[in-house]
Amino acid sequence: MTHAFQIVIFGASGDLARRKLIPALTRLHAEGHLESEFAVVGVARRPKSDEEFRQELAEALDPEDRSAFEALAPRIHYHQGDAKDGASLAALGSRLDALPGGSEAGRLFYLSLKPDLFAETARALAKAGLTGAHPGERAAWRRVVIEKPFGRDLTSARALNDDLHAVLREEQIFRIDHYLGKETVQNLLGFRFHNAIFEPLWNRHHVELVQISVAESIGVEQGRAAYYDETGALRDMLQNHMLQILALVAMEPPTSLDPKALRNQKVDLLRALHCPDAAEIGCASVRARYGPGEIEGRPALGYLDEEGVPPDSRTETYVALRAEIDNWRWSGVPFLLRHGKRLPRRFTEVKVQFRTTPLQLFNQPEGMDPSEFRRRLRDGSLCQIRPNVLTLSIQPREQIHLSFGVKRPGAQMVMTPATLGFDYREHFGESPPEAYERLLLDALTGDQTLFLSADEIEASWRYADEVLEGWEGPEAPPLLEHPAGKWGPEEADRLFLGCEGGWTRG
Ligand SMILES: NC(=O)c1ccc[n+]([C@@H]2O[C@H](COP(=O)([O-])OP(=O)(O)OC[C@H]3O[C@@H](n4cnc5c(N)ncnc54)[C@H](OP(=O)(O)O)[C@@H]3O)[C@@H](O)[C@H]2O)c1
Incomplete structure (x- = not known):
């Protein structure tokens, strides 16, 4: 990312924001993935100052992320407001205009809210002029992330899609499945x-x-x-x-x-x-x-x-x-x-x-007559070939x-199971990053591959x-x-x- 961006998290004091989104942003920032000018604004209804909000987020972090969070904290702000309320969103818009990048910044609106607020919030954002097309759209993009669950059946999922499409283009909608x-x-x-x-x-x-x-x-x-x-x-x-x-x-x-x-x-x-x-x-x-x-x-x-x-x-x-x-x-x-x-x-x-192979050549039980062996394999009462898995x-x-079979050492042709293996941590010497790190980064760069259509x-x-x-x-x-x-x-x-x-x- 070369251009300024702003991330607005609705439901910023909630469980998901505290446990997943802020830790993911902390690590992305510490690892140098967020190099451009940017700001993060948390929105929720309860009153609190920027400082109180930062303090709350810091306390919820794992101890190993706390020092990295100190570098991110000055870019985090709190906006008290109701996601469905026009006046709250108008005030949010003015606040965003005054932050680094202003109205020319790309804006990611993350709806970490209860599912029954998704459609209403998207409508309110559009009405407040926060998600509409911007003349400098390539840099001043407007995107909305929708959390799961997306509906509770086909009818409600279709209705939510229709509601979103009424105010957003499909390219603006990032539906999360964190898997x-x-x-x-x-x-x-x-x-x-x-x-x-x-x-x-x-x-x-x-x-x-x-x-x-x-x-x-x-x-x-x-x-x-x-x-x-x-x-x-x-x-x-x-x-x-x-x-x-x-x-x-x-x-x-x-x-x-x-x-x-x-x-x-x-x-x-x-x-x-x-x-x-x-x-x-x-x-x-x-x-x-x-x-x-x-x-x-x-x-x-x-x-x-x-x-x-x-x-x-x-x-x-x-x-x-x-x-x-x-x-x-x-x-x-x-x-x-x-x-x-x-x-x-x-x-x-x-x-x-x-x-399995069409014919079993190996592992005939000792002393068993070959025709009996074949008959028992055919009727399924003896099944020794283990499938490759x-x-x-x-x-x-x-x-x-x-998994595959190998010959056991010795004079007889007896096959025994063995495995070929790959282990991510052993091979790369580190644990894989958290899912939300990758998804946030992709949403910021506009890559919808890992989001649901x-x-x-x-x-x-x-x-x-x-x-x-x-x-x-x-x-x-x-x-x-x-x-x-x-x-x-x-x-x-x-x-x-x-x-x-x-x-x-x-
Ligand atoms: N938690 C998880 O691990 C998890 C996992 C997968 C998906 N999700 C999804 O993520 C979303 C959030 O879940 P959560 O567990 O974080 O919920 P939560 O802990 O209940 O938090 C909800 C947040 O929304 C705020 N809020 C409620 N109504 C609001 C409104 N009208 N305007 C602005 N803010 C409002 C609340 O703060 P105030 O009361 O101060 O407004 C709070 O910050 C849900 O859709 C959930 O299904 C969560």
Whole structure:
């Protein structure tokens, strides 16, 4: 960035701003990514001075970020105001004009507000003349970042898109899915489209199944029970983050890294997801919530006993789906998606399981007659070939592993499993940057590649809505219960029907 810019964070005293946005800006500044003239203005309704605001932000930072924050702090300001209120925004406009860069600066309006304020704030910003086209638009750009959740179903997501499009151009709208800011999620693209060896295998002829897991060990977070109970596991995690991972794993290669080329491939993939009908929903999905149990040796409450959860709640905290993609590349390959809270361990992982060789030559049990060996392999009662599995670990470990068989030393031809591995921290000698650092930088440079288009949002809600609708219908799978600290209900194993293997445990 060579030109002055201003970042306005609405909801600046909130949890997201304190825990993610300000630490990300602190690190970007310390690492020299924000070299131009710039200012950050936090907006919220409660009165406080610039100094009080800076103090509050400093106290919320990890100790290792505090000294770097001192260098950033003089550029941070506080503006008391209501995001929906014209007079507050007019005053904000005057304040911004008086800050470095003035009206000629690029302006990023980050709506870190409750979702029901997104549309109203965008309208109010436009009415106050803060997001309209500027004669010097190349430098004096106006962009708006929208946080998640983007709607709670297809109808509300479409309505929000329409409301935003009424006052902003699509190029001005940056819809966040912070998973896309993670290095390991971006590496799904790099890994697939830079390495030629996997492309010929990346299809229904060679892939038996794909698993995508997002496991959390935490339960519903304090103070979030009301929000979570209205949302559930499918809306909170599967509709957005998991479908984004699925799209990156399964989409066709883009012709360039142009944001449109890439995002359109994701849209095509999401539109090709087969929506289970009423008759299929019971076999294609499992839903559950955690009951009382134990996590790391300590007793853990069940979901219904968590503070703020209504006693008659029917909300799922666990979802497993057997998704299918109706296109030439993937027809017939199950994509098994699973997310749950209060599972034994936190991890996010993609596993691509390849088909086994057509003939097993090795590992005949000693003393077994060769024809018996062949017969038992054929009828499935003896299965010794382990499929090759490519594991892309997204968090907390950032790794890639490929499993394969090697000959065990000795006179007999006995094959045993081994792995080839890559570890991000070992290889690069550092941890990957936080997702919000990359996303803020991209929003400042106007790169929409890692943000969601209106079409992507609507395509993923179309699929999620069909599943949710099926859950209301006569063939709905029951809402099961599994003990906290266990790997979810056994019923989820049946989603593997016809395939080798079971759910990964990270
Ligand atoms: N927290 C997370 O980890 C997280 C993760 C992913 C997505 N998100 C999304 O990020 C957004 C913010 O979440 P949060 O957890 O930070 O919320 P939060 O802790 O409840 O903070 C909300 C902030 O908005 C301000 N605010 C409320 N109404 C306002 C108004 N009319 N005008 C101006 N400011 C107003 C509040 O301060 P005043 O009361 O002083 O106005 C406060 O600073 C939400 O959309 C959430 O879904 C959050």
